[in-house]
Amino acid sequence: MGGKYRITGDKFPRMRRPRHRRRFVLAGISAVVALGLAGWGTLQLIDVFTGGDKKASAADHKRDCPAPKPSAPAKALPKPAGIKVNVYNATPRSGLAKAAADELKKRGFTIGKVGNAPAAYDKKVPGPGMLLGAPAATNGTFPVLGTQLPGTALKTDTRKTGDVDLILGTKFTAFSTPKAAAAALTALSKPAPAPSSC
Template identity: 45%
Template sequence: MSMLTPSGMGGKYRVTGNAYPRMRPPRRRGKFIAVLIAAVVVLGLFGWGALQLYHVFRGDDGSTKASSAPQDRPSCAPAPTPAHTGKPVPLPQPAQVTIGVYNATTRGGLAKSTADQLASRGFKVAKFGNAPDPYDGKVTAAALVVAGPAGEAAAREAGTMVSGSQVKIDPHRKGSTVDVMIGNAFGKLATPAEAAQNRITAQNPPPAKPVCTTPGTDKGTGTSDKGTAKAAKKS
């Protein structure tokens, strides 16, 4: 029996040639490749997680939402206001002001009674009734006077009739008609002496505050004739 004959073969088989036989199983390269791929995937996940943490600490989400988010934020622009010339801003006479009176409170009858009093003071009352949804129950001041840029002077004149009222200029609103939204703090109209004092303040308005609008929101007050069934509830 040759020295190259493996033990246990009893000399039945002989190994010939000049190469030794392979006595161990072949290496499994497929398993090695699978482990390598898994390692690469794990490293990639760790890298992705680290990138997300980086964006979180920066204050953004690292996606296209960061670039589109500003489109959903309110955009603010200075409210239109007469230029400050050092002289009082002239206000129109009540007969030159067309208004709508709307009740934004839960108290009944305020729109009609207030509209009647304003009409007796010379204002042209075109409509009255319940406040539209954007203002109903949301006016905390005595009144909120809403107008477009063309109706700013008229809005300030109407605001003199309610002490503690606020004026809002909607840059998207057309025309010079004014809407008076009666708020929760409303008690009664100003006396003639109080209205005269309020007019002095209204003729010297403070610097305009920014008017903020959000994309998709209502660009107008959405008021309509409230002398209907809805107005009968509380106006």
């Protein structure tokens, strides 16, 4: 061989390996994909910490939320004058039933029988008192009379009349103040707000 490829004995021709274009193309694609993933991840992190598109999320929230329901109508509660109360004393203290009946009369209630509690309840009412009446009394009469003496137990029987028994228990000391009873009665008559699920 002649020319620059001639071997003289101490030097060899420097031959280059053919370049592989495929390797460069794959490296370029990989770099683009990596940059794209990094950018997408950065956007996700920004959305997490800033709350994303607030207008869109608010619109979605409104769309998913049902229309608010109207408030429940106010309860039609009986007036104290329309409630006939029988007052019975289940405590060892004498004269308690008459004093309680007189106080309820001042507050507008109609008073029926007054006396000692029947044997089934005499000295067997541990709380401040018990209200006893027909099942229908639970919807109006019991709550209205209960505003005068919080903590009373409620019990129904088979009577057909609309009167209610108030049996004074061993922990009875006094009725609620007229102001507190009036506030409790007002709270009873207010319509209950409709619960919101959103």
